Amino acid sequence: MKSLQKIDIAARDLSEEVHDANFIGAKMKSERRYAALERDYADPDKLRETAGLIKQHTLENLDTYLEKAEAALQRNGAKVHFAVDDERAKQVVLDIMNEHGCKSMVKSKSMLTEEIHLLDFLEKNGKEVVETDLGEFILQIDHDHPSHIVTPIVHKNRRGIAKSFEREGLGDYNDDPETITRRARKFLRQKYLDADVGLTGANFVSAESGRIALVTNEGNARFCMAANKVHIAIVGIEKLVPSDRELGVFLNLIGRSGTGQQLTVYNQFIGGPKSAGQPHGPEHMHVIFVDNRRSEVLASDCREILRCIRCGACLNVCPVYRQSGGHAYRSVYPGPVGAVLSPLLAGNRFPELADLPKASSLCGACNEVCPVNIPIPDLLLRLRDKAKREKAGDAMKGTPDLTMWAVLCSQPTMWKTALKMGHTMNYIPTEMIPHPSAMSWQSQRKLPKFEGGKFRKWFKNHKSN
């Protein structure tokens, strides 16, 4: 009787195995996050709030900081490029590869490259590209997509991975995680040595020094800058922070928020090509700043979402994500952050994803854990409003007509009268009310006994005292 939204269907159709993998993984990371922050800080909220203010300040002065970062990088000997959208970004990467005569690329994890579908494009243009993050590598051989922004293969288990490795000729079937990791180590090591170019994203960019901060655990980003001669960093324009000093705030938050680590194993700060005496590493560094609708988000009333440092904490804590998994969000960015960011980045395809902001009970857990204190529930409401105004069809699906309710709520006299009559609800079988909104709401809940309607009278009598 209830018509389901797409995310409900995805959650319903998820196999038990995948559901459990998502659920347990998310719960574990949430618990570790809490433990790490409480252990290490007297007032973790103060830290989160400060981080949020720093990012908001940077965003609201983005032109100044972006100019600063550009100048600093150029000073350090890096080349700076700009790309307005996905097409341009891909082309710039290809042009750089061609300019240096590069054929093969090793790359570390970058959500932005997922967003612009860089791999397909480079492969179509005759380049070899290898993902080196273990999870991303497994996704690549499976032609799959990440379901989580920090732990991309949280939806997979060792048996499936062992089968993929066997299929790809990486050894006989063996589902021991250590064996899987060693085999990947061996295979990828050769790729690092053979590649001409290493591509990375950036977690933060210090405007003052131009340094790109990269946060990883495996060491693959280090290897993408060791044996090859060209380094390309592809960066969303929202990644800036004012100076190196602020990195201290964000590094302390990102590991703890994402996986409960005090610091991720490797934090790299790359300001330019290798130093003069260094025998290894890139002689050329290219940084590509990509807009791809971020400036549109900056112009919207949801600009706070650009503070996001992609830690994944809001996914892990979200009851909807835990049930549905990341793929249910049908976009690169899943979970609460994705429910805001994906429809905004979709541009004129907004209606296709306009149902995502409704996939939330507005419980507020995402806001509470967010290291940059993004008021995600408020942003979800703003997007629901946008969907309604723009009459985005998908968003309305499964929503009964609430016009009557809306009229009632916007007319004080009618509202007062209705409340006075509320008691009659206790004498009628409410589940039988033949209005779709009432039926839909009650299909999963029971109306409690009405005991209201007395407050105004009480308040009137107690006003002066």
Next chain:
Amino acid sequence: MSSDRDAIFSSIRKALEPIKNPAPMPEWDTELVISRPSGEFASLKDQFENKLKFASARFMDSVDALGEFLKAEGVTIGYCDPALAGRFAGLEGVEIETEYDEAKIDVYGFGITRATAGIAESGTIMLRDQDTSARLAALAPWIHVAVIDEKDIVATIPDAIERFGDDPSIIFCTGPSKTADVEGILIEGVHGPGIQVALVI
């Protein structure tokens, strides 16, 4: 390309124009980001040791201890920064090369390079490119030994950031390379060192 630059800056400025009072930069005290110590320590070195172990890295403070360790691990050949090689010349049963030969990347069982600093707060080893004799030596072997002068152990992450200088590539290493991608199970030694040693001298 420059047209992309212009387009991006103009749309950013257009987006920001209606914001009459842009959010100010918050004042924040460095104390805010310093984590609560996990105990009381007599020295920064002690705290560093404690945190290093917490991060699953190994702490050593003598060349002999390193020798024993390498022996126990059954490693016989490795690379060492030429400037440090003198200290390790007496190690028995291990062959040390001071010129990194890329063809031997899988032959070297260890790499010894200089660390610029240690961070007591987090058990982190800081490597600056200008102080690292060969990037691959600190990354490719199963065992990486970072040699840290005791006086280079700083208290906090902000202290380490202040030492960045003009170096183009700085790395904080907090423990061995690791992953939990496969079913959340922790495996050490993915692409980088499976064993991270800090040798404080």
